[in-house]
Amino acid sequence: MTDTxxxxxxxxxxxxxxxxxxxxxxxxxxxxxxxxLGLIVITTLVAPLVYPVSSNAIxxxxxxxxxxxxxxxxxxxxxxxxxxxxxxxxxxxLMVGFLSAAIxxxxxxxxGVVAGWFGxxxxxxxxxxxxxxxxxxxxxxxxxxxxxxxxxxxxxxxVIAGLSWPASARIARGVVLxxxxxxxxxxxRVSGSGNGFIMLRHxxxxxxxxxxxAATLLVSEAVLLESALSFLGAGVRxxxxxxxxxxxxxxxxxxxxSMPWLWLPPGILIALTVxxxxxxxxxxxxxxxxxxxx
Numbered sequence: 044m045t046d047t048x049x050x051x052x053x054x055x056x057x058x059x060x061x062x063x064x065x066x067x068x069x070x071x072x073x074x075x076x077x078x079x080l081g082l083i084v085i086t087t088l089v090a091p092l093v094y095p096v097s098s099n100a101i102x103x104x105x106x107x108x109x110x111x112x113x114x115x116x117x118x119x120x121x122x123x124x125x126x127x128x129x130x131x132x133x134x135x136x137l138m139v140g141f142l143s144a145a146i147x148x149x150x151x152x153x154x155g156v157v158a159g160w161f162g163x164x165x166x167x168x169x170x171x172x173x174x175x176x177x178x179x180x181x182x183x184x185x186x187x188x189x190x191x192x193x194x195x196x197x198x199x200x201x202v203i204a205g206l207s208w209p210a211s212a213r214i215a216r217g218v219v220l221x222x223x224x225x226x227x228x229x230x231x232r233v234s235g236s237g238n239g240f241i242m243l244r245h246x247x248x249x250x251x252x253x254x255x256x257a258a259t260l261l262v263s264e265a266v267l268l269e270s271a272l273s274f275l276g277a278g279v280r281x282x283x284x285x286x287x288x289x290x291x292x293x294x295x296x297x298x299x300x301s302m303p304w305l306w307l308p309p310g311i312l313i314a315l316t317v318x319x320x321x322x323x324x325x326x327x328x329x330x331x332x333x334x335x336x337x
Contacts, residue, residue: 063252066330073326080319083312087133096124098131099282110304117304119292129308132284135196137316139269139285143203144261151208152254155215156246160223160238170216173209181206181268189277199278203265211257215250222249252331259324263317270313286313 067073086093102122110117116125158169185202192198222228223246231241266286272278273287281288286309292298293306 063327063330067326070326070329072322073329076319076322076326079315080323083133083316083319084137087130087137090127090130090134094126094130096127098127098284099123100127107302107305109302116308117302119289119305125289125304125308128284128289129286129312132286132289132309133312135279135283135285136266136269136287136313139196139199139203139279140262140266140316140320143200143207143265144258146200146204147207147261148211148254148258150204151211151213151257152215152247152250154208155212155217155254156219156242156250158212159216159219160242160246166216169212173212176206176209179206182271185268185272186275186277189272194272194277194280196279196283199269199272203268207261207265210261211254214253214257218250218253219246222246253328256324256328256331259320259327263320263324266313266316266320270309286310 100123102118105114105118105122107120108114108118108122114124114126116129119125119128154169154173158166181203184206185199188198188202228241228245231245236244269278269285270287270290273285274290276288276291279285279288289309290306292302293310298305
C-alpha cells in the first residue's frame with residue numbers, strides 16, 4: 044500500500060534551477076553577500092527619498108565638520124554633506140559596475156558562442172583577439188583614453204566593458220565546444236534549423252549559467268577599477284560624486300589621521316560591495332556546479 048501511494052504522489056521538483064537555488068540558500072556566506080549587496084543597491088537607489096540633501100550643496104561655514112546632528116557623516120573640504128555624497132556616489136559606482144559587467148557579459152557570451160560554434164578561422168580570430176585583450180592592462184588604457192577624450196562615466200563604462208568581455212568569451216567558447224556535438228544540437232541541425240536559431244535557442248541558454256558567475260565577479264572588478272581610476276583623476280570627474288573620487292581626500296596625511304569620516308564611509312562601502320559580489324559569485328558557481336550533489 045505504501046509503495047502504491049508513493050508512486051501516486053507527485054515527484055518533487057528536481058529541476059536544475061530549483062536544485063541550484065537550494066544549494067545557494069544552503070551557503071550562508073553567499074546568502075549574506077546577497078543580502079548585503081541588495082541592501083547597498085536598494086539604499087543607493089532610494090537615496091533621494093532616504094536622505095533628500097543635495098550632494099553638491101556647498102557650505103563654506105561648515106568645512107570638514109565632524110559627524111553631528113546636522114551632518115550625520117560630517118562634511119568635506121568644501122562643506123558638502125558626506126552622507127549625501129556617499130549615497131550619490133554609490134549610484135554612480137554601482138551603475139558603472141553593473142552596466143559595464145552586463146555589457147561585457149553580453150558581448151563575451153555572443154563572441155564565445157560564435158567562436159565555439161563555427162570553429163576554424165572564426166574561432167582562431169576570436170581566440171587570438173581574446174588572448175591579446177587579456178594581456179592589456181585596463182588601468183593604462185583608461186588613463187590614455189581619459190587623456191584623449193576626457194574622464195566621464197560613459198567613457199568608463201565603455202572602456203571597462205570593452206576590456207572585460209574576453210573572460211566571458213573564453214568561458215562561453217568552452218561550454219559551446221562541450222555541447223555542440225550533443226544529440227539535441229545534432230537534431231536541430233538535421234531538422235533544418237539555421238546557425239542563428241541554434242545559437243540563440245540552444246547554445247546561449249547553455250552558456251548563461253557559467254557566464255552569470257563571471258558577471259558577478261566582473262561587477263566587483265568594475266567597482267574596484269572605477270574607484271581606482273576616479274582616485275587617480277581618470278574616472279568620474281568632480282563635482283559628480285563617486286566612491287572613488289571621494290577617496291581623493293585621503294591623499295592628505297592630516298585627513299588620514301584626524302578626519303576619518305572623509306574616507307572611511309566610501310572605503311567601507313567599496314570593500315563591502317566587492318566582497319559581497321564575490322561571495323555571491325562564488326555561491327552561484329557552487330550552486331550550478333553539476334558535480335555537486337543535491
